[in-house]
Amino acid sequence: MKQWPFYCEQECEQYNVSSIYAPYLFDTSLLFFKAVSTALDLYGGNMSFYDIVTNGTLIAQCSVGELTGATDIKCCRHQMFVYNKTPVMGRTHDCYYNIGKKEMAYIRQLRMIDHENVNKLVGFCMDGPVLLSLWRYCSRGCLIEILTNDNLNINIDGFFIYSLIKDTVEGLYAIHRSPIEIHGNLSSKNCLVDERWQVKLSDYGFPFLKAYEQPKSSSEQLWTAPELLREPEAHPTKASDIYSLSIVMADLVNKNLSFENSDYNGGADEIIYLLKSKTSRLIRPVLEPVIEDFNIGFTHLIKDMWAEEPEQRPKIDVVRKIVKEMNVGKSKNLMDHMYSLLEDYAASLEQDIQGRTKELVEEKKKADILLSRLLPKAIAEKLKSGQQIQPEHFDLVTIFFSDVVSFTVLASKCSALQVINLMNGLYTIFDSVIDEHDVYKVETIGDAYLCVSGLPERNGNMHVKEIALMSLELLKKIPDFRIDHLPNEKIRIRIGMHTGSCVAGVVGLTMPRYCLFGDTVNTASRMESNGKPSHIHMSADANKLLTEKVGGFVTKSRGEVIIKGKGVMETYWLLGKQGEALLNVDE
Numbered sequence: 001m002k003q004w005p006f007y008c009e010q011e012c013e014q015y016n017v018s019s020i021y022a023p024y025l026f027d028t029s030l031l032f033f034k035a036v037s038t039a040l041d042l043y044g045g046n047m048s049f050y051d052i053v054t055n056g057t058l059i060a061q062c063s064v065g066e067l068t069g070a071t072d073i074k075c076c077r078h079q080m081f082v083y084n085k086t087p088v089m090g091r092t093h094d095c096y097y098n099i100g101k102k103e104m105a106y107i108r109q110l111r112m113i114d115h116e117n118v119n120k121l122v123g124f125c126m127d128g129p130v131l132l133s134l135w136r137y138c139s140r141g142c143l144i145e146i147l148t149n150d151n152l153n154i155n156i157d158g159f160f161i162y163s164l165i166k167d168t169v170e171g172l173y174a175i176h177r178s179p180i181e182i183h184g185n186l187s188s189k190n191c192l193v194d195e196r197w198q199v200k201l202s203d204y205g206f207p208f209l210k211a212y213e214q215p216k217s218s219s220e221q222l223w224t225a226p227e228l229l230r231e232p233e234a235h236p237t238k239a240s241d242i243y244s245l246s247i248v249m250a251d252l253v254n255k256n257l258s259f260e261n262s263d264y265n266g267g268a269d270e271i272i273y274l275l276k277s278k279t280s281r282l283i284r285p286v287l288e289p290v291i292e293d294f295n296i297g298f299t300h301l302i303k304d305m306w307a308e309e310p311e312q313r314p315k316i317d318v319v320r321k322i323v324k325e326m327n328v329g330k331s332k333n334l335m336d337h338m339y340s341l342l343e344d345y346a347a348s349l350e351q352d353i354q355g356r357t358k359e360l361v362e363e364k365k366k367a368d369i370l371l372s373r374l375l376p377k378a379i380a381e382k383l384k385s386g387q388q389i390q391p392e393h394f395d396l397v398t399i400f401f402s403d404v405v406s407f408t409v410l411a412s413k414c415s416a417l418q419v420i421n422l423m424n425g426l427y428t429i430f431d432s433v434i435d436e437h438d439v440y441k442v443e444t445i446g447d448a449y450l451c452v453s454g455l456p457e458r459n460g461n462m463h464v465k466e467i468a469l470m471s472l473e474l475l476k477k478i479p480d481f482r483i484d485h486l487p488n489e490k491i492r493i494r495i496g497m498h499t500g501s502c503v504a505g506v507v508g509l510t511m512p513r514y515c516l517f518g519d520t521v522n523t524a525s526r527m528e529s530n531g532k533p534s535h536i537h538m539s540a541d542a543n544k545l546l547t548e549k550v551g552g553f554v555t556k557s558r559g560e561v562i563i564k565g566k567g568v569m570e571t572y573w574l575l576g577k578q579g580e581a582l583l584n585v586d587e
Contacts, residue, residue: 031063032059032063034063035059035060035062035063036052036053036059036062038062039052039055039058039059039062040052042062043058077091077092077094078090078091078092079092079132080137081134083122083123083134086137087137088122088134088135088136088137089134089135089136089137089138089202090125090132090133090134090135091132091133091134091135091203092130092131092132093130093131093132093133093206093209093210093213094130094213094214095131095209095212095213095214096131096212097131097208097209097212099126099131103208106180106205106208107121107124109178109179109180110180110204110205110206111123112179113174113175113178113180115170115171115174116170116198116200117167117168117170117171117174117198117199117200117201118171118174118175118200118201118204119135119136119138119192119200119201119202119203120135120136121133121134121135121205122134122135122136131209133206135202135203136200138192138193138194138195138200138202139194139195140192140193140194140195140197141192141193142188142189142190142191142192142193143164143168143188143189143191143193143199143248143251143252144188144189144251144257146164146193147188147251147252147255147256148256148257156255156291157291157293157341158291158292158293158294158295159293159337160337160338160341161252161253161255161291161294162294162295162326162327163197163337164193164199164252165249165252165298165323166323166324166327167198167199167200168191168199168201168245168248168249168252169245169316169319169320169323170320171191171199171200171201172186172201172241172245172316173316173317173320175201175204175241176238176241176316180204180205181238182207182236182237182238182241183201183204183205183236183241183244184204184205184207184210184236184240184241185203185204185210185236186201186204186223186241186244186245186248187220187222187223187244187247187248188223188247188248188251188252188257188258189220190202190203190204191248196335197335197338207235207236211233211234217268218267218268218269218271218272219267219268221268221272222247222257222258222259222268222271222272223244223247223248223258224240224243224244225239225240225243225244225310226243226275226276226278226283226308227240227310228240229272229275229276230276230278237310238315238316239310239311239313240310241316242305242313242314242315242316242319243305243306243310243313245305245316245319246302246305246306247285247306249298249301249302249305250284250285250287250302250306251285253287253288253289253291253294253298253299253302254285254286254287254288254289254290255290255291258285259271259285260285262285262286271283278308282308284303284306287299287302287303295326297322297326298326301314301319301322301323305319368380368384371383371384374512374513374514375506375512375513375514376440376456376457376514378456378457379456379506379514383506383512389505389506390505391503391504391505391517392455392456392503392504392505393501393502393503394454394455394458394501394502394503394504395501396454396461396463396499396500396501396545397452397453397454397455397463397499397500397501397502397520398452398453398454398463398464398466398467398497398498398499398542398545399450399451399452399467399497399498399499399500399502399516399520399521399524400439400449400450400451400452400453400467400470400471400495400496400497400524401448401449401450401495401496401497401524401525401527401528402430402448402449402474402493402494402495402496402528403447403448403449403493403494403528403529404426404447404491404492404493405492405493405494405533407446407447410422410486410489413486413489414485414486418485421484422483423447425481426478426481426491427444427449429474429477429478429481430449430474433470433473433474433477434451434470436470436473437453437466437467437469437470438453438457438459438462438463438466439451439452439453439466439467439470440452440453440455440456442514442515442516443513448528450516451467451470452467452502452516453466453467455502455504455516456504456514461545461549461550462550463499464497464499464542464545464546464549464550465546465550465552465553467497468497468536468546468553468574469577471495471497471536471574472536472574472576472577472583474493474495475493475495475534475536475583478491478492478493478534479491492533492534493533493534494528494529494531494532494533494534494535494537495528495531495535495536495537496524496525496526496527496528496529496530496531496536496537496538497524497527497536497537497538497539497542497574498520498523498524498527498538498539498541498542499520499539499541499542499545500518500519500520500523500541501518501520502516502517502518502520502521503516503517503518504516504517505517522565523539523563523566524539526563526564526565526566527539527571530561530563530564530571534583535573535583536573536574536583537558537571537572537573538555538571538572538573538574539569539571539572540569540570540571540572542572543555543572546574552577552578553574553575553576553577553578554574554575554576554577554578554582555572555573555574555575556572556573556575557570557571557572557573558570558571558572558573559571
C-alpha cells in the first residue's frame, strides 16, 4: 500500500489500532486488482501493463460487476460511518419491521442511557435498504481483540483484568437499572474498549428486531444462557444477562475465547447441542487463570453466576458489590495503572534501546573495518556519506606485481582446502609487510598479488621507495614460510615494479572494487612475468626515480629485454639498500 498507486505513507495515530477506513481501502484495492486482471485478459496482447493500469477509463469499464468485500452488508453486520465528522459504527438488522410509536418511544429510551461503561446509541436509520442502529466507535475493538492480540505491547496483569471485569459489571449494572432493564445480547464481542481503555457495553436492546433477525451461529451463541437456547423463541432476562456476564468474565480470566480450552472435538456446534440437551454434566468453560497475581475469588463468583437454574444466580448488585470488595485498598483506576505500566515499559524499552544502540555501534565498527579493508579509507568514507566516486588521475605512482613460481605444479600436489590454507598463510605475510609501509593492496588474483603506492593518498616521490622497501622485506621473509603438508617444498616469488601514471576509480555497485587503469598497470605486470624467481625486476622509469631522486638503493642493469606488447626495454634488478647485504643476481 505504500507503493504506487496508493502511496499510503502515514500510519494511524493510535498504536495498534487500524484506521476506520481500512475496510474501504481494502475493497478499493481488491476492486482495482480485479479490474486490472480483467483488462489484462482482454487487452494484454495489444497494450502494455503500464498503459493498462494508467488508463482510468479502461479500468472503470472493467470494474463493472459484483464484489463481496470487507464493507459488504451481506457478509458483515457492522459497518463504519461518519456522522458529524465523527466515526460511528453501524449495526445492520437483517429483518423488515414497521417501526411504530411504541418502538420509537423505546428507541428514545435507549438514547437516554448515558453511562461511562455503556456505549452510547447515536441514532437509528429507517430510510435505507436495511434498518441500521448507529453506535459510538470504540477504537481499540472488543475484548476478544484485546485478549488475543499478541502484538499488544501492554503487560496484561491481574489489575488490568480486574479493571476490565469491573467496567463490564458496572455497564451491566447501569443497564439493569435503566428503563430497558435487560441487555439481551451480552458477549465478549459486544464489550468494546475505547481509547482510554474503558469497557463499554454495546449492541444492547432492540428485542423487537432481534426476534425477527436471522438465527445466530453456534459460535455467537456461546454466551447465551442455556434456558434461552432451549426455548423456541428466546426472551432474555436479567438472570440470562448474569449468565452471559459469567462467560465474558471467564474469557477474561482465561485470556481466550469461550470454551477454547475445552476438550469438545465438535467445536461450537457440539457445545450448543450439549447445552440444549441439559445433561447431568454441567457444560461450562474450564477456568484456568493465566495471570499470576489474579484474585482467585473471581473463579468462585463466576461459578455462582453460571448456575444452571436462573433463580440461583446472584443479582447484578450483588455481583457488583463482590467485585468492588476484591479491590479494597486499591484506589487507582485503570488509566493510572496503564500509565504506570507504560512508564515501566518505557524504562525497559530505553534500556533495550541502549543495548541495541551499543550493538549497532559495534556492528557499524565491524562494517567500517571490513569496508576499509575492501576500499581505501578516503573512498570508503565518501561511499558511506552517499557521495559519488569520480575516477581520479594520478601523475606518478609505483605499482607492484608478484607471482608464486610454479604455482600450478605446487597446487597439483594439494587438495583444494590445502591450497586455500597455503595461500592464506602466504598472503598473511604479505599483508603484515604492507601494513608497515605506505602501500595500498589493490587485489589478489589466484597467486598474483597487486598493490600500489602513491594513491589514493599522494606521497610525492616516496611511492617508489615504499614499494622497493616492501619488496626487499618480502624476499627476506618468504624463505621462512613453510608448507605444513609439503615440508620439502620452498615458496619462491617473482616481483615486478614500474613507475608511471594511472587512473583509479570505483567499479561496480553490488560489490564495488577500487581498480587501477592505464598502461602503467600492464607494464608492471610485464616486469613481473619477465622476471626471475626471488628477483625484483623494475623498469627504467622506476630505476631512474629510485636512484636519482630518492637514492640509497643499489640496482643493476639487466640490459635490453624484449617485452611482449612493449618491444625492447632496458630493465633493472633491485639488489638492496646501500650499506646492507645485497641480493645475489645471476644474469
